[in-house]
Amino acid sequence: MAVRNLTRSRFRSGLACAGIAIGVFAIAALGIFGNVLAVEATSTIGEIGSEVVVTPNGEEGYTSIPETVVDEIERATSGTPSAAILTASGLAASRGETASVTFYGTENPGAVFEASEGSLPRVFRTGAAVGSEVAERLSLRVGDRIETEVGSYRIVAVLQGSETQISPVSPDEAVVVPETALGTGGGYDQVVLSGESGGGASEAADAVRETVNARENRVTVFELSSVVEEIDDFFSLLSGFLISLGAISLIVAGVSILNVMMMSVVERRGEIGVMRAVGGQRGDVVRIILIEAVALGVVGSVFGVALTSIAVAALYYLTPVGASAVFDPGTFFYLGTAFGVGVAVSVLSGIYPAWSAANEDPVDAIRD
Amino acid sequence: MTAVELIGVTKEYESGDRRVTALDDINVTVDEGEFVSVIGPSGSGKSTMLNLIGLLDRPTSGRVVVGGVDATDMSESRRTEKRGEVIGFVFQDFYLLPNLTAEENVRMPTAFNKSRVDSGRARELLGRVGLGDRVDHYPNELSGGQKQRVAIARSLINSPEVLLTDEPTGNLDLDTSERILGEISKVRETGVSVIAVTHDPMVEEYADRTVELVDGRLSDSRSDTARVGGEP
Numbered sequence: 037m038a039v040r041n042l043t044r045s046r047f048r049s050g051l052a053c054a055g056i057a058i059g060v061f062a063i064a065a066l067g068i069f070g071n072v073l074a075v076e077a078t079s080t081i082g083e084i085g086s087e088v089v090v091t092p093n094g095e096e097g098y099t100s101i102p103e104t105v106v107d108e109i110e111r112a113t114s115g116t117p118s119a120a121i122l123t124a125s126g127l128a129a130s131r132g133e134t135a136s137v138t139f140y141g142t143e144n145p146g147a148v149f150e151a152s153e154g155s156l157p158r159v160f161r162t163g164a165a166v167g168s169e170v171a172e173r174l175s176l177r178v179g180d181r182i183e184t185e186v187g188s189y190r191i192v193a194v195l196q197g198s199e200t201q202i203s204p205v206s207p208d209e210a211v212v213v214p215e216t217a218l219g220t221g222g223g224y225d226q227v228v229l230s231g232e233s234g235g236g237a238s239e240a241a242d243a244v245r246e247t248v249n250a251r252e253n254r255v256t257v258f259e260l261s262s263v264v265e266e267i268d269d270f271f272s273l274l275s276g277f278l279i280s281l282g283a284i285s286l287i288v289a290g291v292s293i294l295n296v297m298m299m300s301v302v303e304r305r306g307e308i309g310v311m312r313a314v315g316g317q318r319g320d321v322v323r324i325i326l327i328e329a330v331a332l333g334v335v336g337s338v339f340g341v342a343l344t345s346i347a348v349a350a351l352y353y354l355t356p357v358g359a360s361a362v363f364d365p366g367t368f369f370y371l372g373t374a375f376g377v378g379v380a381v382s383v384l385s386g387i388y389p390a391w392s393a394a395n396e397d398p399v400d401a402i403r404d
Numbered sequence: 405m406t407a408v409e410l411i412g413v414t415k416e417y418e419s420g421d422r423r424v425t426a427l428d429d430i431n432v433t434v435d436e437g438e439f440v441s442v443i444g445p446s447g448s449g450k451s452t453m454l455n456l457i458g459l460l461d462r463p464t465s466g467r468v469v470v471g472g473v474d475a476t477d478m479s480e481s482r483r484t485e486k487r488g489e490v491i492g493f494v495f496q497d498f499y500l501l502p503n504l505t506a507e508e509n510v511r512m513p514t515a516f517n518k519s520r521v522d523s524g525r526a527r528e529l530l531g532r533v534g535l536g537d538r539v540d541h542y543p544n545e546l547s548g549g550q551k552q553r554v555a556i557a558r559s560l561i562n563s564p565e566v567l568l569t570d571e572p573t574g575n576l577d578l579d580t581s582e583r584i585l586g587e588i589s590k591v592r593e594t595g596v597s598v599i600a601v602t603h604d605p606m607v608e609e610y611a612d613r614t615v616e617l618v619d620g621r622l623s624d625s626r627s628d629t630a631r632v633g634g635e636p
């Protein structure tokens with residue numbers, strides 16, 4: 037019966053459904069797109085979260101970190117793997133090919149880099165590890181020799197590229213050599229601490245600030261995890277903003293359902309009065325009106341979800357966005373939530389018309 | 405047995421600061437199976453009286469007894485329930501639901517109570533009012549008189565004890581009026597009381613007696629109203 041009442045004023049019901057569909061679409065689509073962006077972004081920035089970079093504080097006139105300060109840092113952060121690094125840029129060559137590279141001198145490359153071929157020694161005294169781009173440019177493999185401005189080395193490892201791991205020291209153009217190769221005794225350019233987790237990293241960062249910088253700001257402490265946090269914050273702000281846009285359109289849709297139901301309740305005043313006269317209780321009237329509102333809401337929400345699914349499929353096929361981002365659980369969460377909210381909005385919009393129809397005095401309704 | 409009793413019933417309406425007395429201290433008794441016609445000029449309180457007997461409205465003072473039960477102080481939901489059980493209404497404007505067929509309209513009241521009534525009974529009732537060939541038509545496919553007959557069939561679906569009709573022959577030609585009045589008379593034989601508001605002298609012919617309302621009071625202008633207005 038409810039369905040037949042709705043088909044009676046097909047155009048009006050259609051508009052109300054379309055309103056709900058658009059509202060559900062807006063919530064779901066904006067929520068999903070926000071989520072896809074966030075998933076894509078976090079999978080790109082992936083693993084940087086747990087590193088802390090300590091550099092000399094240029095503003096206070098420090099240009100390097102002396103050995104004693106490195107010791108202080110290591111003591112303050114005992115347990116957190118760290119590498120004191122010297123940096124220089126220069127040329128490297130092999131079999132007549134030359135490339136410009138960045139030299140990193142450190143005793144402990146394992147704290148900063150990961151090897152994709154070969155392995156990084158616990159204590160680095162001989163040999164060199166090269167970045168993937170250097171390896172490609174110079175056609176180097178583990179076991180080959182590389183000639184550089186700072187000496188000739190046998191390659192012990194090729195480093196993982198930055199696509200899989202973002203590092204504060206960029207690995208692609210790196211040639212990592214033992215510290216002694218660059219060592220001048222003047223101190224280090226940076227110390228990298230690799231925490232196990234974001235929490236561990238910020239603990240280590242705090243420890244460095246409290247000890248090394250206790251009296252004077254000798255070093256600058258930079259936490260990548262804080263960047264990640266900011267990015268996360270940004271994305272939750274973004275999706276909150278997008279979802280509230282969607283919510284506004286759903287509220288508008290709710291008002292249009294309210295309007296449709298109100299109009300139909302007024303139009304059917306006499307009919308509702310007769311239902312009450314022949315034994316229909318107030319509750320029966322409420323139920324009938326609510327069922328109609330819910331029917332509008334469900335139909336609208338189904339269309340909205342279908343529309344969103346098409347948009348998501350288009351996103352997947354037409355843009356380079358990956359399947360893992362598109363089919364993230366968040367996508368289904370937003371689809372489900374938008375559907376639920378669409379139906380809930382319709383129920384809420386139906387309550388007032390239902391209430392007013394049920395409380396109409398049947399005598400008045402029938403008299404005129 | 406008494407089917408309906410109005411005891412000292414007054415009904416006042418307040419519109420703005422004016423008070424309108426639609427019914428003024430009236431006493432009416434209708435027996436089981438009795439056919440009473442109610443006449444009177446427009447605005448004399450006829451519809452108001454039907455609404456009170458039909459438990460749609462409450463009197464300002466006095467008591468309303470229907471089917472031996474004093475319904476004056478019943479809760480709204482009890483009254484609604486009782487309406488569904490013992491009252492049959494045919495309204496002045498029929499009020500069929502436009503999106504239901506004739507048969508579904510006749511069956512509509514049963515949607516609100518526990519009694520399962522099949523479409524067979526609805527079809528039979530439509531047949532009795534001469535609409536056996538229109539059961540699946542929608543109200544907008546029916547003439548005014550046909551709609552009225554659907555409304556009459558609907559009023560009988562719950563096998564009421566009291567049938568209340570406002571102008572039951574208002575839209576009907578002579579032949580159909582006779583047929584409808586014949587049907588109503590037949591219903592009475594099963595113990596149903598009929599109270600019909602009318603301007604139609606033919607209805608008065610079928611009725612056991614006629615009650616006349618003038619300005620909310622019972623008038624004694626008619627010889628056969630002796631039982632009305634006195635002690636029940």
Ligand SMILES: Nc1ncnc2c1ncn2[C@@H]1O[C@H](COP(=O)(O)OP(=O)(O)OP(=O)(O)O)[C@@H](O)[C@H]1O
Pocket residue numbers: 417418419424425426444445446447448449450451452453
């Ligand atoms: N809800 C109301 N509010 C105010 N006055 C009302 C209301 N309902 C009825 N009345 C008044 O009560 C009086 C009786 O009305 P009622 O409808 O019972 O008349 P009626 O005899 O059925 O007239 P008709 O033959 O025209 O249908 C009228 O004066 C009417 O104006």
Ligand SMILES: [Mg+2]
Pocket residue numbers: 450451452496570
């Ligand atoms: Mg009237």
